[in-house]
Amino acid sequence: MQNESTPDARGPVFCGVDTHADSHWLCVLDWRGRKVLSRQFPADAAGYEALLASI
Numbered sequence: 001m002q003n004e005s006t007p008d009a010r011g012p013v014f015c016g017v018d019t020h021a022d023s024h025w026l027c028v029l030d031w032r033g034r035k036v037l038s039r040q041f042p043a044d045a046a047g048y049e050a051l052l053a054s055i
Helices: 045-054
Strands: 004-005 013-019 022-029 037-040
Touching: 022 045, 037 045
Parallel strands: none
Antiparallel strands: 004 037, 013 022, 022 037
């Protein structure tokens, strides 16, 4: 599992999920278009729960 994040993001954010057979990528951008979070999750029950907990 890969992960990038920027702490202390404030204000509105925008989320997108890129789905695949084996994994899903979550990307979160702040209102200026800066990456707040980019993380890969496995496409299984534990991965879905972790993805939901991230947003």
